[in-house]
Amino acid sequence: MTSPASPAPASIGPVICVVGARPNFMKMAPILRALAAHEPPIPALLVHTGQHYDHGMSHQLFIDLRLPQPDINLEVGSGSHAVQTAEVMRRFEPVIDEHKPSCVLVVGDVNSTLACTLVAVKRNVPVAHVEAGLRSYDRKMPEEINRVLTDQVADRLYTTERSAADNLLREGVAPERVCFAGNVMIDSLLDSRERARSAADTLRQHGLDAALLQHPKGYGVVTMHRPSNVDDAVTLRGLLETLAMVARDLPLVFAMHPRTRSNIERFGLGGLLDPARVAVLPPQGYLEMVGLMGGAALVLTDSGGLQEETTALGVPCLTMRENTERPITVEQGTNTMVGRERAAILAGVADILEGRGKRGRVPEYWDGHAAERIAADLWPWLQAGGH
Numbered sequence: 001m002t003s004p005a006s007p008a009p010a011s012i013g014p015v016i017c018v019v020g021a022r023p024n025f026m027k028m029a030p031i032l033r034a035l036a037a038h039e040p041p042i043p044a045l046l047v048h049t050g051q052h053y054d055h056g057m058s059h060q061l062f063i064d065l066r067l068p069q070p071d072i073n074l075e076v077g078s079g080s081h082a083v084q085t086a087e088v089m090r091r092f093e094p095v096i097d098e099h100k101p102s103c104v105l106v107v108g109d110v111n112s113t114l115a116c117t118l119v120a121v122k123r124n125v126p127v128a129h130v131e132a133g134l135r136s137y138d139r140k141m142p143e144e145i146n147r148v149l150t151d152q153v154a155d156r157l158y159t160t161e162r163s164a165a166d167n168l169l170r171e172g173v174a175p176e177r178v179c180f181a182g183n184v185m186i187d188s189l190l191d192s193r194e195r196a197r198s199a200a201d202t203l204r205q206h207g208l209d210a211a212l213l214q215h216p217k218g219y220g221v222v223t224m225h226r227p228s229n230v231d232d233a234v235t236l237r238g239l240l241e242t243l244a245m246v247a248r249d250l251p252l253v254f255a256m257h258p259r260t261r262s263n264i265e266r267f268g269l270g271g272l273l274d275p276a277r278v279a280v281l282p283p284q285g286y287l288e289m290v291g292l293m294g295g296a297a298l299v300l301t302d303s304g305g306l307q308e309e310t311t312a313l314g315v316p317c318l319t320m321r322e323n324t325e326r327p328i329t330v331e332q333g334t335n336t337m338v339g340r341e342r343a344a345i346l347a348g349v350a351d352i353l354e355g356r357g358k359r360g361r362v363p364e365y366w367d368g369h370a371a372e373r374i375a376a377d378l379w380p381w382l383q384a385g386g387h
């Protein structure tokens with residue numbers, strides 16, 4: 001992990017760092033800082049594919065995370081998986097041709113991650129994938145396809161937990177390609193905690209009564225946007241009814257993804273959540289989310305990132321999915337998988353409210369220094385030509 005004694009080549013091309021969707025931004029912010037702080041500095045170029053484009057889904061997070069403005073924005077916007085992926089590929093290829101990067105660095109598992117990886121490897125540009133090796137073993141999740149394919153063709157694979165290397169080796173990946181670096185998302189979390197906005201301020205900013213948070217049991221935070229939970233009317237209705245039942249015991253703050261909001265409208269389910277018990281907010285900034293989660297009695301979610309953030313914060317998390325690609329959050333952290341069945345969700349909430357929630361511990365290398373470890377490993381690898 002140390003730089004070789006040999007002098008650096010006169011110049012190396014920039015590392016093209018790719019972001020596209022909301023969960024990418026908190027991963028990339030510490031990486032960009034670590035590349036700049038490396039001695040010698042590692043040149044970087046930030047490309048935003050524009051997969052997410054709303055102020056609340058993108059721009060606000062750049063501000064909160066102190067991300068520089070992207071050098072290039074491909075402005076692909078929304079579309080079907082095929083259209084979105086193809087459009088990113090079509091627009092990213094000329095960027096590679098123009099800037100001659102030493103490597104393309106991708107994070108996470110969104111469509112932009114896979115699209116840019118495919119373009120780069122076909123142009124013989126090495127690819128580094130941060131958050132490699134996570135597997136839900138559920139091929140119906142678009143993210144799982146993105147993870148498997150990205151890891152097969154990427155050259156350097158940075159993992160967040162040790163089980164990820166086992167997954168990669170099972171898929172025939174050579175162990176030399178894998179580096180256990182830790183969790184860059186937790187770098188961002190630790191960096192931002194002191195700047196987090198209080199939950200009361202967040203509610204007030206949206207004209208909502210912060211007294212909701214003063215319940216003797218506290219409050220719960222909800223996020224939910226997985227297609228498997230929100231794209232089918234019957235499933236979505238069932239989950240909203242369950243949340244309404246939870247809210248009778250524990251007030252909820254629901255930061256609602258645009259996909260969820262539009263499906264609730266489309267299916268006519270808007271009346272299921274009592275505004276006196278459930279504060280529905282638009283997608284929140286990063287500092288708002290950290291503040292909301294940090295003060296919560298529990299978090300109910302289907303997000304990947306929140307499973308990890310709650311583990312790092314020591315806040316009990318109930319994940320409304322059948323599987324997780326982040327098993328360490330269950331084995332060591334505060335996460336419990338409750339699926340989508342009402343009884344299991346209500347039992348999980350009751351356990352936590354009765355003091356039986358998981359305390360958990362913070363996993364290895366979720367220590368705020370993952371991005372530094374990546375930069376330290378990347379530099380000699382780049383000097384060797386990415387092989």
Ligand code: UD1
Pocket residue numbers: 021022023051052053054057058078079109110111112142143225257258259304
């Ligand atoms: C994507 C990721 C998912 C991640 C999620 C976080 C993939 C396959 N999925 O899902 O892993 O957890 O981001 O949000 O890449 N929309 C807006 N404004 C925006 C962006 C999207 O209104 O800025 C709406 C559009 O109606 C769009 C829909 O949200 O069609 C879905 O957006 P999309 O990027 O396709 O997928 P996500 O569900 O956000």
